[in-house]
Amino acid sequence: MLVLEGVSRRFGAKVAVDKVELTVVPGSFVGVIGRSGAGKSTLLRMINRLVDPSDGRIRCGDVDVTGLRGRELRDWRARCAMIFQQFNLVGRLDVLTNVLMGRLNAAPSAKSLVRLWGVEDKAIALAALEQFDIAGLAAQRADSLSGGQQQRVAIARALAQSPEIILADEPIASLDPRNTRIVMDALQRINRTYGITVICNLHSLELARGYCDRLVGMAAGRVVFDGLPESLTDDVARELYGLEAADVIGEGATSPAAAGWGARSPVAIPA
Numbered sequence: 001m002l003v004l005e006g007v008s009r010r011f012g013a014k015v016a017v018d019k020v021e022l023t024v025v026p027g028s029f030v031g032v033i034g035r036s037g038a039g040k041s042t043l044l045r046m047i048n049r050l051v052d053p054s055d056g057r058i059r060c061g062d063v064d065v066t067g068l069r070g071r072e073l074r075d076w077r078a079r080c081a082m083i084f085q086q087f088n089l090v091g092r093l094d095v096l097t098n099v100l101m102g103r104l105n106a107a108p109s110a111k112s113l114v115r116l117w118g119v120e121d122k123a124i125a126l127a128a129l130e131q132f133d134i135a136g137l138a139a140q141r142a143d144s145l146s147g148g149q150q151q152r153v154a155i156a157r158a159l160a161q162s163p164e165i166i167l168a169d170e171p172i173a174s175l176d177p178r179n180t181r182i183v184m185d186a187l188q189r190i191n192r193t194y195g196i197t198v199i200c201n202l203h204s205l206e207l208a209r210g211y212c213d214r215l216v217g218m219a220a221g222r223v224v225f226d227g228l229p230e231s232l233t234d235d236v237a238r239e240l241y242g243l244e245a246a247d248v249i250g251e252g253a254t255s256p257a258a259a260g261w262g263a264r265s266p267v268a269i270p271a
């Protein structure tokens, strides 16, 4: 269980995240939503400790994530893989090597430095690529791929890491609608097949409602909604997004409930 207790982050006078309390059940698919600047990225980055909290505590099981240093911090980062909007692949390296980067923490450092990857590591990396129908691209340079393909490589790299949690920070923000579906389907498959917890920042409410089993709405650094997708009414969304509401509600879009997506496991809604 991942637990955030009174977690805040300030940048100078700016409070980006303000006393967030959050408990994430293993295996859930949590969508973090809210308008631009609400604090979503900062929240995810604190979980992975790319950003340190100014106050509060992050725990996972009996590990105090907030206090980790050195090797223990690297181990934690291996347990919670991060996926970024801009993919963060090494463009001049081939796809397979990029995915093998996900195995760095598992490989002895001398071997990984000279890229003497073991047969088992390669098998894991190839299997991860196969999961997303891109094993045929293994030998291509990462920067020769389309955005959708690159994001699938990034997800394969995360999967090769054998994480417990995947933190996806606006993973589809730079993708077209077709690739958006492919990437969201990939995250959903990982979640359902391996029980890996996914915490995903999303701008589109339609996607958040469609794919997530719990939504956490942020405004001005605070959690202002926490519950099942179906309990986030358009009225609540309008409050959450203000002037951006019309852009994110996705009027006319297929109802996720009608399409049979989302809402797999009930999540307690804190008061």
Ligand SMILES: Nc1ncnc2c1ncn2[C@@H]1O[C@H](COP(=O)(O)OP(=O)(O)OP(=O)(O)O)[C@@H](O)[C@H]1O
Residues within 6 Å of the ligand: 011, 014, 015, 016, 034, 035, 036, 037, 038, 039, 040, 041, 042, 043
């Ligand atoms: N490194 C930083 N230095 C100063 N201010 C920052 C920094 N990172 C974030 N902020 C500020 O903190 C607030 C929250 O930013 P954050 O990126 O977490 O929001 P967000 O909800 O992810 O927004 P977006 O959807 O636009 O990415 C914003 O006002 C932002 O300008």
